[in-house]
Amino acid sequence: MLGFGTWQIKGKNAEDAVHEALISGYRHIDTAAIYGNEKEVGRAIRKSGIDRKDIFLATKLWNDDHEDPKSALAESLDRLGMDYVDLYLMHWPVKERIESWKIMQSMKKEGKCVSIGVSNFTITHLRELIDKTKIIPAINQVEFNPFLYQKDLLEFCHSRSIATEAYSPLAHGAVLKDPELAALAGKCRKSPAQMLIRWSLQKGLIALPKSANSQRIKENSEVFDFSISEADMKIMDGFNRNLRTCWDPTEFP
Numbered sequence: 660m661l662g663f664g665t666w667q668i669k670g671k672n673a674e675d676a677v678h679e680a681l682i683s684g685y686r687h688i689d690t691a692a693i694y695g696n697e698k699e700v701g702r703a704i705r706k707s708g709i710d711r712k713d714i715f716l717a718t719k720l721w722n723d724d725h726e727d728p729k730s731a732l733a734e735s736l737d738r739l740g741m742d743y744v745d746l747y748l749m750h751w752p753v754k755e756r757i758e759s760w761k762i763m764q765s766m767k768k769e770g771k772c773v774s775i776g777v778s779n780f781t782i783t784h785l786r787e788l789i790d791k792t793k794i795i796p797a798i799n800q801v802e803f804n805p806f807l808y809q810k811d812l813l814e815f816c817h818s819r820s821i822a823t824e825a826y827s828p829l830a831h832g833a834v835l836k837d838p839e840l841a842a843l844a845g846k847c848r849k850s851p852a853q854m855l856i857r858w859s860l861q862k863g864l865i866a867l868p869k870s871a872n873s874q875r876i877k878e879n880s881e882v883f884d885f886s887i888s889e890a891d892m893k894i895m896d897g898f899n900r901n902l903r904t905c906w907d908p909t910e911f912p
């Protein structure tokens with residue numbers, strides 16, 4: 660339910676951050692070929708001494724690699740120094756998505772990835788994928804937080820048994836000083852970041868907060884000792900203003 664996002668953390672910082680996350684109790688690490696940190700992620704996992712089978716590791720097929728998704732995963736595994744990933748995601752709904760999705764299904768059968776999923780898919784993209792291939796993704800990973808509350812997408816995924824993962828659950832840090840959020844956080848004696856992560860968890864999402872700071876990595880994991888009341892959840896639902904900090908997937912035809 661709580662994963663560690665690694666976008667924009669590179670080099671030794673990435674290795675240290677992932678190691679810190681594992682020590683703090685995270686057991687789900689989310690990376691991608693395009694993040695340029697798979698080597699460091701793999702190194703941190705080995706350094707932690709935690710059994711590989713106790714860790715949920717995800718990486719992603721980058722947009723330029725659709726010609727040969729099998730080789731792309733093999734290269735990711737090589738960089739990670741791993742025999743398999745728990746989840747392989749198509750990073751964006753590029754035009755080759757249907758063919759690549761069928762190939763990804765065959766890769767799952769070969770055991771190099773336990774589950775396959777997609778990222779940044781809208782309802783339209785998901786409908787098309789399922790109609791044309793009959794293969795339902797295990798997961799759709801999208802930008803999601805109260806300030807970008809994609810209720811219809813969440814409901815659609817839920818109705819098809821697709822789990823939804825929230826990347827940038829903190830809206831990339833852009834909303835942490837919001838006065839209404841701060842007031843609710845004060846009431847719960849938690850930080851604004853913890854409120855946003857907890858909101859995602861209570862919505863049934865898998866939250867993937869990112870931080871390169873050891874104190875904040877730990878803070879973001881301390882979200883299982885409180886709950887947000889139904890009334891406060893409703894107030895947070897009302898924060899929505901379609902705030903996107905990443906590319907808009909509706910721009911992918």
Ligand code: A2P
Nearest residue numbers: 827828829830831832852868869870871872875
């Ligand atoms: P830093 O890495 O310096 O901690 P998101 O996961 O939504 O993309 O947000 C990531 C951004 O939020 C990063 O800039 C990160 O900075 C910042 N951040 C992460 N956790 C916290 C926190 N608990 N309090 C304040 N800022 C945070």
